[in-house]
Amino acid sequence: xxxxxxxxxxxxxxxxxxxxxxxxxxxxxxxxxxxxxxxxxxxxxxxxxxxxxxxxxxxxxxxxxxxxxxxxxxxxxxxxxxxxxxxxxxxxxxxxxxxxxxxxxxxxxxxxxxxxxxxxxxxxxxxxxxxxxxxxxxxxxxxxxxxxxxxxxxxxxxxxxxxxxxxxxxxxxxxxxxxxxxxxxxxxxxxxxxxxxxxxxxxxxxxxxxxxxxxxxxxxxxxxxxxxxxxxxxxxxxxxxxxxxxxxxxxxxxxxxxxxxxxxxxxxxxxxxxxxxxxxxxxxxxxxxxxxxxxxxxxxxxxxxxxxxxxxxxxxxxxxxx
Amino acid sequence: xxxxxxxxxxxxxxxxxxxxxxxxxxxxxxxxxxxxxxxxxxxxxxxxxxxxxxxxxxxxxxxxxxxxxxxxxxxxxxxxxxxxxxxxxxxxxxxxxxxxxxxxxxxxxxxxxxxxxxxxxxxxxxxxxxxxxxxxxxxxxxxxxxxxxxxxxxxxxxxxxxxxxxxxxxxxxxxxxxxxxxxxxxxxxxxxxxxxxxxxxxxxxxxxxxxxxxxxxxxxxxxxxxxxxxxxxxxxxxxxxxxxxxxxxxxxxxxxxxxxxxxxxxxxxxxxxxxxxxxxxxxxxxxxxxxxxxxxxxxxxxxxxxxxxxxxxxxxxxxxxxxxxxxxxxxxxxxxxxxxxxxxxxxxxxxxxxxxxxxxxxxxxxxxxxxxxxxxxxxxxxxxxxxxxxxxxxxxxxxxxxxxxxxxxxxxxxxxxxxxxxxxxxxxxxxxxxxxxxxxxxxxxxxxxxxx
Numbered sequence: 155x156x157x158x159x160x161x162x163x164x165x166x167x168x169x170x171x172x173x174x175x176x177x178x179x180x181x182x183x184x185x186x187x188x189x190x191x192x193x194x195x196x197x198x199x200x201x202x203x204x205x206x207x208x209x210x211x212x213x214x215x216x217x218x219x220x221x222x223x224x225x226x227x228x229x230x231x232x233x234x235x236x237x238x239x240x241x242x243x244x245x246x247x248x249x250x251x252x253x254x255x256x257x258x259x260x261x262x263x264x265x266x267x268x269x270x271x272x273x274x275x276x277x278x279x280x281x282x283x284x285x286x287x288x289x290x291x292x293x294x295x296x297x298x299x300x301x302x303x304x305x306x307x308x309x310x311x312x313x314x315x316x317x318x319x320x321x322x323x324x325x326x327x328x329x330x331x332x333x334x335x336x337x338x339x340x341x342x343x344x345x346x347x348x349x350x351x352x353x354x355x356x357x358x359x360x361x362x363x364x365x366x367x368x369x370x371x372x373x374x375x376x377x378x379x380x381x382x383x384x385x386x387x388x389x390x391x392x393x394x395x396x397x398x399x400x401x402x403x404x405x406x407x408x409x410x411x412x413x414x415x416x417x418x419x420x421x422x423x424x425x426x427x428x429x430x431x432x433x434x435x436x437x438x439x440x441x442x443x444x445x446x447x448x449x450x451x452x453x454x455x456x457x458x459x460x461x462x463x464x465x466x467x468x469x470x471x472x473x474x475x476x
Numbered sequence: 477x478x479x480x481x482x483x484x485x486x487x488x489x490x491x492x493x494x495x496x497x498x499x500x501x502x503x504x505x506x507x508x509x510x511x512x513x514x515x516x517x518x519x520x521x522x523x524x525x526x527x528x529x530x531x532x533x534x535x536x537x538x539x540x541x542x543x544x545x546x547x548x549x550x551x552x553x554x555x556x557x558x559x560x561x562x563x564x565x566x567x568x569x570x571x572x573x574x575x576x577x578x579x580x581x582x583x584x585x586x587x588x589x590x591x592x593x594x595x596x597x598x599x600x601x602x603x604x605x606x607x608x609x610x611x612x613x614x615x616x617x618x619x620x621x622x623x624x625x626x627x628x629x630x631x632x633x634x635x636x637x638x639x640x641x642x643x644x645x646x647x648x649x650x651x652x653x654x655x656x657x658x659x660x661x662x663x664x665x666x667x668x669x670x671x672x673x674x675x676x677x678x679x680x681x682x683x684x685x686x687x688x689x690x691x692x693x694x695x696x697x698x699x700x701x702x703x704x705x706x707x708x709x710x711x712x713x714x715x716x717x718x719x720x721x722x723x724x725x726x727x728x729x730x731x732x733x734x735x736x737x738x739x740x741x742x743x744x745x746x747x748x749x750x751x752x753x754x755x756x757x758x759x760x761x762x763x764x765x766x767x768x769x770x771x772x773x774x775x776x777x778x779x780x781x782x783x784x785x786x787x788x789x790x791x792x793x794x795x796x797x798x799x800x801x802x803x804x805x806x807x808x809x810x811x812x813x814x815x816x817x818x819x820x821x822x823x824x825x826x827x828x829x830x831x832x833x834x835x836x837x838x839x840x841x842x843x844x845x846x847x848x849x850x851x852x853x854x855x856x857x858x859x860x861x862x863x864x865x866x867x868x869x870x871x872x873x874x875x876x877x878x879x880x881x882x883x884x885x886x887x888x889x890x891x892x893x894x895x896x897x898x899x900x901x902x903x904x905x906x907x908x909x910x911x912x913x914x915x916x917x918x919x920x921x922x923x924x925x926x927x928x
């Protein structure tokens with residue numbers, strides 16, 4: 155690339171931005187001049203139009219196309235083969251099971267640890283610092299975190315010096331080093347630990363903020379009634395932060411369902427650790443089996459749906475109470 | 477107040493200046509080469525064009541891409557065709573999508589015959605023109621033509637090539653201990669047993685880890701053994717699924733390889749036990765040879781550049797140097813030489829004279845000689861002078877490829893459908909090394925073979 159090319163490209167960007175500004179300006183000008191009658195609707199429709207357009211192009215159309223592709227084979231014929239494959243091939247079934255294990259463990263444990271931590275450090279001295287410590291992993295990308303944990307789980311055979319923390323501990327206590335990432339089913343659990351490590355900070359920060367929002371009058375009233383700490387936590391704090399709990403839990407659940415980076419970086423789906431999102435990518439883009447990939451995407455969508463519905467329902471109920 | 481107003485415009489200006497400066501770093505300001513010194517006699521046959529542009533793309537990036545650009549610089553000067561090359565690691569995954577959307581480059585270098593067939597099946601490829609076909613017939617061994625064809629139509633000529641199935645060793649160690657280079661597969665096994673029995677170190681070092689492609693180096697082993705144990709015809713039937721993947725002959729090849737890869741006596745020299753093959757990167761798998769902790773490493777000719785991971789030439793790759801390679805031997809000493817290998821194919825997505833002129837040039841012996849002289853690779857083009865190659869090993873590789881007695885077969889996993897060749901075969905290897913039996917593994921791969 156020469157300097158002239160660069161200048162040309164910068165000029166293109168500037169021109170593009172200018173054209174965009176001109177079009178938007180013109181649009182707003184005309185909206186303003188719209189006929190008085192039903193002007194509100196006109197304005198609403200025109201302002202929504204660009205966003206709707208992007209939603210249709212970027213979300214609705216691909217979703218429909220993916221659904222159709224899921225029922226086609228590579229030559230474009232209609233078939234249920236992709237779903238038959240998904241529910242009969244041992245490797246594919248294992249993928250589904252693993253995804254369930256992930257969703258069953260990661261959100262509950264991260265929320266529980268986050269909540270317990272938030273309660274214990276609440277109003278303690280140095281609360282800020284305790285928070286920072288737990289919150290830090292969330293600033294690390296999934297791939298970065300996986301690279302770090304890869305070293306923790308690293309294996310050296312026999313008498314060689316263990317460079318992995320976990321195996322070093324095992325050997326220090328006189329055990330035999332273990333190929334953690336190749337031992338099924340402990341490997342999936344160890345991958346989930348990474349997810350929990352990242353997400354606990356998120357849960358803790360949100361729940362800590364929610365706990366501070368619980369009116370102190372309620373806590374004091376409960377105290378006067380002679381409750382112990384556990385009863386107060388159970389009957390005052392938890393109901394008070396229910397909304398936040400649901401949001402945290404569902405957010406982590408959805409993040410867990412979509413988990414891809416951790417599995418791909420740590421094991422690439424080998425050793426029976428694959429999950430739906432990873433298999434979806436592998437099938438669609440590496441194995442060129444677009445139909446199978448689409449079918450997995452569709453299943454993932456079906457899995458996420460109940461969580462979102464639950465989330466929306468709880469939030470709606472909360473609003474009604476208020 | 478004054479200072480604040482000053483600051484308000486200072487910040488953006490400073491930012492813009494910084495970004496501008498940073499961006500100028502991106503520009504190479506590469507001056508166009510002078511046309512004066514180029515002898516255009518070789519290029520007259522391709523004609524001259526005014527302002528024609530050909531876009532090309534492939535998986536080849538970085539220094540290899542620069543070398544490609546260099547190889548056709550004179551062609552551009554003499555014919556007036558401007559070749560715009562763009563390399564991307566994601567080329568293989570994207571090309572079918574681009575073609576379907578009508579956004580494919582004019583020319584693509586496809587490294588897999590399976591992918592070429594899929595593109596041809598989609599109706600996106602332009603058949604090769606007469607000059608290209610004439611070049612293929614004249615300059616390439618018969619084995620190559622079917623790989624560039626789909627349903628008896630030639631779509632592409634080969635570009636570069638690599639030979640798989642080299643066994644890397646240390647010539648010094650062989651000389652000191654009096655080991656002979658094995659001439660049959662049995663002798664290779666005997667040699668391995670001898671090294672294992674001497675007990676200094678395990679004979680083989682293997683690295684199969686390659687991110688989400690983990691396992692592929694072992695598929696090369698299986699392919700080498702299939703071709704050598706059962707011959708090219710069975711090999712062809714295997715990759716085209718005329719015989720099932722769980723055929724007894726495939727099991728035989730797996731078991732023969734398993735005597736090495738699944739045995740703690742044979743692997744993994746300098747690295748650990750059998751399971752460490754799956755965690756050792758393929759790029760570093762052979763390096764224990766340099767430390768005298770292992771004797772043999774199986775990997776393609778391209779591994780030559782891996783011996784000096786930091787660049788330079790500290791480790792000499794030569795028959796009298798630190799490391800060198802011999803070809804995996806045939807099953808019987810008098811069997812004809814058979815090798816597996818890989819290469820790229822030059823497909824076209826746009827029908828135009830300048831595109832075909834470019835393709836004709838790339839399939840000529842002129843281009844092959846230019847590219848081989850630049851170094852680092854070889855071509856199977858019979859017009860290449862082996863002496864042009866940049867190293868002893870590459871000279872030997874060209875001689876193998878040009879030898880009329882050599883049977884050449886393309887890397888089998890590149891010929892199989894993606895669901896097998898780029899997925900279940902690799903996963904099968906991982907499970908196999910992990911302890912599953914050969915029968916379990918070949919049955920699983922057979923079951924994954926797509927119906928259509």
